[in-house]
Each structure stands twice: as C-alpha cells, then as structure tokens.
Amino acid sequence: MITENKICLKLISAKKTYPVRQPILRANRPISSCKFTGDDLETTLHIGAYLNSGIVGVATLLQAQNSTILDASAYQLRGMAISDEQQGKGVGKKIITYAETILKEKGVLLLWMNARESAIPFYTKCGYTKDGSIFDIDKVGPHIVMFKKLN
Ligand SMILES: CC(C)(COP(=O)(O)OP(=O)(O)OC[C@H]1O[C@@H](n2cnc3c(N)ncnc32)[C@H](O)[C@@H]1OP(=O)(O)O)[C@@H](O)C(=O)NCCC(=O)NCCS
8 A cells, every 4th residue: 555645635515624723723612713804805915745644634715904003905814723733844844935926916015814823933933023012812711913025
C-alpha cells in the first residue's frame, strides 16, 4: 500500500470548515457558534487543507475593511485553525501562502486579521506586522490586528 502524506489545498464551503473550526476555535461551544457573519457571501472564500482526504486545516477570507489600515481592496483572514495533531508541521504556513496567492490574483492588496495573542509568532513568521495594541474579544481572549501588504 502507498501512503500519501501530501497536503492538498482547495476552496471549500463554509460548513466544511466546521470539523476543524469547532474543536480548535470554538471548543465546548455549540456548532452554531462556528458560523461567522459573511460566511455565505459570494465574495467570501474558505480554504481547506486535506491530508489523505481528511480535513486538517481551514481558513476563511472575507472582503472587509480595517478601520485604521485603509485599502479599498482589503480582505480579512478569519477562522484560521489547524487540527491539534497537525499543528507545527507547516500546514498553517501553506494555507497563508495559498490565501495570498488567490488574493493577489484577484488584485487584493491588503490582508489583515485579528490575531490571537498566542498566534502572533506564527503570523510574524508569515511576514505580518502588528498594528495598534492588544484588545479583548468576548469569549475568545486577547487579540491584536496584524496585516501584510500583498504585491
Ligand atoms: C496558529 C496556527 C494556525 C499555526 O499553524 P501551524 O500549522 O501550527 O504553523 P506552521 O507549522 O505552519 O508554522 C509556520 C511557522 O511559524 C512558527 N510558529 C507557529 N506557531 C508558533 C508559535 N506558537 N510560536 C513560535 N513560532 C510558531 C513555526 O515554527 C514555523 O516557523 P518556520 O517557518 O521558521 O519553520 C495553528 O497552530 C493553530 O491552529 N493554532 C490554534 C488556533 C489559533 O490560534 N488560530 C489562529 C487564530 S488568529
């Protein structure tokens, strides 16, 4: 038998993100808490990372302005999550690279996110810059805005 260990990245529906979104980002909260405002908009993109046909990573890209970093073409990254057993193996970085490629093809020049404090080193490694100071998101914890100009 041949065992494949290659990560495959593709665009998926919002609901297909839930098996990773829920345990990693909404642990002990109902499945309804996995739905984000804007999930089903035509401009929204959902990325799935698959390993041997099982989903191991997800991220969502929403067309949204940031209140301080102004760019008409801006997108926001939300719902970035890698399953516990696959964290630290490069899957997150692959998703970010894939997201940036897709957005650049669309002419998007700014990608930003409300980064969990614990994820700041990851986004920094991916080339993102902090903006402003730490703020609290209810039921989730401390965050900071991070961004990258795409070109
Ligand atoms: C944060 C998260 C998305 C990162 O994805 P990942 O697949 O684990 O990260 P990668 O393996 O692709 O790491 C890419 C780089 O960032 C570094 N990195 C990742 N997490 C890090 C951490 N907590 N501290 C320091 N460096 C870190 C890696 O060492 C790697 O560096 P390298 O390129 O020099 O090898 C993932 O760990 C996760 O889902 N965490 C829980 C949910 C979460 O916090 N989501 C973000 C919400 S804003």
